Amino acid sequence: MSGHVFHPGHHELHGVTVVLDTAGALWVGRFDSITPKGVLLHDAGCYQDGVSEGTREDYLRKTLKFGVRATQKNALIPEGEVRGIRQLVEAVG
């Protein structure tokens, strides 16, 4: 059982907690797939520029320590809006 991989045939980030950068927001959630409607994340939280408290860096640091404060069970972010995808653990310097 140990070491068994459950997700053969999926995107390499499937099941990984990622950060999606967009022009006005930062999304953090568990990557599922890239669908025709956008990048699908599960249990996702969002930092919105000019709306959320603190900075993007603050948000990522807090999320790294305390986990993703999920506000959406499933979030679809249009692929064209995504500037970059990185693993959460690699997102904080």
Add this chain to the structure above:
Amino acid sequence: MPYPESLVAPMRAEMVQMGAAELRTVAEVDAAIGSSAGTTLVFVNSVCGCAAGNARPAMKMALGHGVLPDRTVTVFAGQDLDAVARARSYFGEYQPSSPSIALLREGEVVHFVHRHQIEGRSPQAIAADLTKAFDTHCRDSVRA
């Protein structure tokens, strides 16, 4: 929706065999974690092969360390919903994820390993983090 019990049974058994007490009801969680004396390691089990498949062997390695928590317990995310929700109620500001691992001392979380800190890491690396936490928080713990 919970997975078939036949699928998760080996994952439950893996934890029990390494010495973790399985908590399947709210009452069992309160009895085990609600007692704030000493240190308690809580493993939130998961069917996710890519993360839990490394976390369980990491737990086994860590539990072979010379310094250990007073008790080790486990709940199963997605399966024993009420028990998991109750266990997470003891985690304070730490958000739900599975698998995850919480070390509590006198009822307070002193170390937490989230799913995102398990993904893609070897069992050895995860176990090293845990044993470091045991050395820091469990060495002088009052055994219940």
